[in-house]
Amino acid sequence: MNAFLAILRKDLILELRGGRSTTALVSLALLVLVVLTFALERTAGGGPATGAGALWIALVFAGMLGATRVMVAEQENGCLRALLLSPVDRAILYAAKLTASATFMIAAAVAATIMAMLFFNLEFSDSLATLGIALILGALGFSALATLLAAISIRARGGELLLPLLIVPIFVPALIAGVKVSAAALSGAPLAAAREWVGILVAFDVLFIAAGYLLFEHVVGEE
Amino acid sequence: MNRRLYGALGLSALTAMLVALYMVFVWVPTEADQGIVQRIFYFHVPCAWVAFASFGLVAIAGIFYLWMGTQIWDDLGYAAVEIGMLFCTLVLITGSLWAKPIWGTWWTWDSRLTTTFVLWLMYGGYLMLRTIADDTEQIARFAAVIGIVAALDVPVVIVSVRLWRTIHPAVLVTRQGGHGLEDPRMVVTLLVSLAAFTLLFAWLLLLRFSELRMRTRLATLARDIALARFRAGAA
Numbered sequence: 001m002n003a004f005l006a007i008l009r010k011d012l013i014l015e016l017r018g019g020r021s022t023t024a025l026v027s028l029a030l031l032v033l034v035v036l037t038f039a040l041e042r043t044a045g046g047g048p049a050t051g052a053g054a055l056w057i058a059l060v061f062a063g064m065l066g067a068t069r070v071m072v073a074e075q076e077n078g079c080l081r082a083l084l085l086s087p088v089d090r091a092i093l094y095a096a097k098l099t100a101s102a103t104f105m106i107a108a109a110v111a112a113t114i115m116a117m118l119f120f121n122l123e124f125s126d127s128l129a130t131l132g133i134a135l136i137l138g139a140l141g142f143s144a145l146a147t148l149l150a151a152i153s154i155r156a157r158g159g160e161l162l163l164p165l166l167i168v169p170i171f172v173p174a175l176i177a178g179v180k181v182s183a184a185a186l187s188g189a190p191l192a193a194a195r196e197w198v199g200i201l202v203a204f205d206v207l208f209i210a211a212g213y214l215l216f217e218h219v220v221g222e223e
Numbered sequence: 224m225n226r227r228l229y230g231a232l233g234l235s236a237l238t239a240m241l242v243a244l245y246m247v248f249v250w251v252p253t254e255a256d257q258g259i260v261q262r263i264f265y266f267h268v269p270c271a272w273v274a275f276a277s278f279g280l281v282a283i284a285g286i287f288y289l290w291m292g293t294q295i296w297d298d299l300g301y302a303a304v305e306i307g308m309l310f311c312t313l314v315l316i317t318g319s320l321w322a323k324p325i326w327g328t329w330w331t332w333d334s335r336l337t338t339t340f341v342l343w344l345m346y347g348g349y350l351m352l353r354t355i356a357d358d359t360e361q362i363a364r365f366a367a368v369i370g371i372v373a374a375l376d377v378p379v380v381i382v383s384v385r386l387w388r389t390i391h392p393a394v395l396v397t398r399q400g401g402h403g404l405e406d407p408r409m410v411v412t413l414l415v416s417l418a419a420f421t422l423l424f425a426w427l428l429l430l431r432f433s434e435l436r437m438r439t440r441l442a443t444l445a446r447d448i449a450l451a452r453f454r455a456g457a458a
Contacts, residue, residue, distance in 0.1 A: 148372070152365045158355040165351060166369060169344035170376045173383035180387075200383045211375055215368045218289050 003088040007096035011070055015104065021073075025066035025108035030115055032058040037119050048186035051120035056179050058112045059135070060171070063105055063142045064164050068150035070101045075154045080220070090217035098140075098147045098212065105139035122186050130185035130194065137201040138178040141208055145170055148212040151219040174204040225433060232426040239419035243412070251412040260324050265412050267317040269420030270310045271339070276424065277307030278346060282374030285367035294439050297363040300370055302431035304350055306424065311343045334384040341380050345373045 015021055036054045074080040074097075083093060113131065116122060149166050153159030177200040184194040191198065247265045254261035284300030287293075318336065319329045330336065349369050356362045 145372075148368070152352075152368065156352060156356040156362060156365060162348065162352055162355065165344075165348040169341055169348060170372060172341050173376065173379040176383050176387050196386060200379065200386070204379055207375055207379065208372070211372055215289075215371065218364055219368050 003086075004092050004096045004099075007083070007088070007093060008099050011096070011100035012103070014073070015100075021066050021069040021104045022107050024069070025062045025104055026111045028065050029058040029062040029108045029112040032061045033112060033115050033119055047120070048122065049183050051116050051122045051186055052179050052182035054120060055109075055112055055116045055135075055182060056138070056175060058116070059105070059109055059138060059178075060142070060168065060175065062108045062112070063139070063146060064167060066101075066104055066108065068101075068146050068153065068163060069104070070097050071147060071150035071154055080154075084220060090220055091213050093220075094147060094212055094216035098143050098209065101147055102140050102143040105143055106136055109135040109139055123188065127185045127188055127190060130189075130191045131182055133191070133198065134178050134181035134185065134194075134201065137198070137205055138174055141174045141201065141205045142167075142171060144205065144208040144212050148208075148216060148219065151216065174201055177201045177204070225429075229426060229429045229433070232422065232429060236419065236422035236426045239415070239422050243416040243419040246412040246415055251408050252406050254409075257325055260321055263317050263321045265416040266420075267314060267321065268413060269417045270313040270317060272417060273420050273424045274307050274310040274314055274339075274342075277303045277310065277428075278342065278374065278377075280428075281307065281346070281349070281370040285370035285374075288363065288367040289371075294363070295436070297367065298435035298439060299432055300366060301353060301435055302428055304346055304353070304370070305431060306427050308343070308346055308350055310424075311339065311346065314339055315343065332387075334381075334387060337384045337387070338380050341384070342373075342377065345376065349373060 033054055036057060040050060040054075071080075074083060084090075113135065145167055146163075149163060153163040153166070156162065177197040180197040181194040181201065184197075185191075243265070247262050251262070251265070253259055280303040281300050284296045284303060288296035288300065315336075318339075322331065323329050349366060352369065353362065353366055356365075
């Protein structure tokens with residue numbers, strides 16, 4: 001637990017001082033929303049469905065760029081090797097990296113939500129909590145996947161090219177569920193209306209956090 | 224022994240395939256509602272079966288590779304993913320050919336279509352990792368992990384996409400309990416076709432697998448020779 005907190009603390013301090021990941025994530029999410037506003041010509045004046053879709057596109061793009069930063073940053077200057085040499089269980093390392101990456105993604109999701117509300121004329125309804133749940137679960141699932149796969153992509157040749165090709169198809173179920181929950185939330189439906197979809201998001205998260213936890217040691221390997 | 228085995232396998236696959244073709248085009252009666260197009264079904268379903276069996280094999284090979292670390296499992300996974308991608312592509316194409324006259328569209332985001340397409344994308348990524356990156360022990364480990372992760376995703380994809388939408392005919396098992404194939408000859412044709420494709424699958428797998436095994440052996444030999452030369456030079 002101490003090791004987990006130490007690595008997480010290191011990543012958060014690094015981020016607070018440099019702020020590269022969050023800035024990049026938020027900027028990219030923002031740009032995607034701007035592009036979508038132009039590309040969709042404000043289809044039917046925005047609306048919950050378009051807004052939810054735009055929000056998740058922004059989240060996925062931001063995630064592909066940023067959720068891997070926590071691993072890429074370690075690779076630079078050989079910090080990953082130092083971490084692997086330290087007497088820390090690889091699974092703990094994975095958990096810490098996952099938490100850091102999810103934190104940055106949630107920060108980007110908050111910024112993107114505010115922007116999407118403005119750009120797509122969405123209502124701040126009572127079920128903002130539902131939207132929050134969807135985004136947090138989505139960010140967590142994406143980070144679980146991205147942290148595991150980023151460990152692969154930073155060391156395979158042509159890896160940065162492959163990463164989106166590997167992440168996005170696997171993320172599809174969470175994406176469908178996330179968009180459904182968000183659309184329900186933005187149209188003011190209660191959480192109970194999207195219960196099944198929240199279930200899928202939770203199942204996705206549990207499955208891939210567990211898979212990452214167990215498989216991470218095989219991808220960082222023995223160097 | 225290996226050569227005789229895949230000679231026999233290849234021959235029986237060919238025979239079974241010819242019998243299946245005869246049954247599909249001549250023997251089996253034409254389906255009443257859909258007409259002649261329905262006959263593609265006897266190839267469509269076996270292709271899907273081979274694709275799913277291959278992807279299952281990829282995951283199993285991945286687990287064993289991570290567990291035992293022997294090259295043979297990696298070779299098996301590699302051979303299986305290639306065959307899986309081939310047959311998954313065939314499933315999508317034969318499905319499209321059938322859907323155009325029956326549904327009036329080449330493609331629709333129905334649950335099974337979407338699931339198959341998502342699988343195709345996932346294993347396409349896996350195959351790209353293997354082709355772009357060098358063939359090292361590290362890549363073998365990465366591929367095993369991705370093979371396992373992709374297989375874990377399959378049930379979630381199926382559930383979520385089914386909840387999302389479905390119009391695909393449930394041919395084999397419907398909720399009413401019928402299977403939609405009225406004539407017993409249709410069932411027989413499907414079974415023969417399934418057997419033919421399974422033989423073809425086994426033959427292709429064995430062929431590709433032996434080739435990869437040979438490549439591994441060749442690489443080991445080349446390394447040993449280089450090492451021996453180096454030692455001779457040093458002495």
